[in-house]
Amino acid sequence: MNRTLLVLGAGGHGRVVADAALVMGFERVAFLDDRQVTVQAGLFPVLGPLASLESMKEEWPAAIAAVGDNRVRLALFHRLLQAGFKTPSVLHPSAVVSRNASVARSVFVAAGVVVNIGARIDDAAILNTGATIDHDCAIEAGAHISPGAHLAGNVTVEQCAWVGIGSALKNGVRIGAGATVGAGSAVVRDVPADITVAGSPARALAKRMDDSGHC
Template sequence: MDEPNEQRALTLIGGGGHALVVGEAARRAGFSLAGVYDDDASPAALRLGVTRLGSLNDVDASGGWIIALGNLAARAKVIERLGSDAARVIHPGASVEASATLGAGTYAGPRCVVHSFAVVGAHAIINTAAVIEHECELESNVHVAPGAVLGGRVRVGSGSLVGIGARVLPGVRIGRGVVIGAGCVVIRDVPDGARVVGVPARELGKA
């Protein structure tokens, strides 16, 4: 890893279930929570015991912040507006090699593993027990869901979702805006915008 978690107050952008996960991980990583921005009454704000600061359009990005929305399209809209000057949240139970790089705004969950010389772009979600093997390259706003595994030297384009428990074989290239279904085994490259399901994975229309 290139640098440790910043020790400062953190604002969560998004107030649903993913915000609960990010918020608790942030506290365990040494952050304090300044509050939550969300368009609706925020269950995360209530359960985390912090203030709802306003809607997603009201975000003040002058302090520490991280996108805590799970929906990739919603995340992309926030990224377009606010850019990449965001904090990383790395759960103390995550294993991130010193040679790996995590982009700004990335969340790394408990028991996830990011191996040697992997490069993870900004605003990624490396969820619980996900594995990013050696020399993988992930572009921005990628979600590797719980239990998913990327073999060595896999490439994943921006805005793509690797579903729960999916497996991507070494060297495979995943395009941008792709959805890989839960439990898939991906053995060949996937083009931009595709949705794939099954074992082995097959294309099932557009994402």
């Protein structure tokens, strides 16, 4: 079995993903990144820009998108699929994921995460350090649950939404596509799409401008 992994994005998040991949058992990990940087981080070379992705497939058949921007990450994931790459998820060994939860492709589950029974984690989502996802939650494609965020049961986080660090989400709430939950917020009611909320209880701050109208 080829135990190599190409990580798209050599920033801080990409380095966390790469480190977890080594702990998980991948033997060779390298980056693609558009910035002119020489990132070694002790172990991980940058092989070239993202434009070289398709040419890397023979030597590096498996890849994961690891940029923080939700929309960019999801677009890179679809580019990987179109190019025929394998798109494994990276789950840190210290994460606790129920055997009765589902984790899709190119998902990153960081150290200390807990995912309980019935939860569904869709393509290219991020569950960051120490987050907890309780029973029957749905984390849709490209969403990001930040470090230390806690989701009670039956929460839905729609496509490309972002739940900020240390937030708490009441059972049954829905976070709309592209919405942002500010750090440390307590969400007790549904959040519409493309809205930023913050506070305790969380209230709307502003509507995000997005001419495309979708994630």
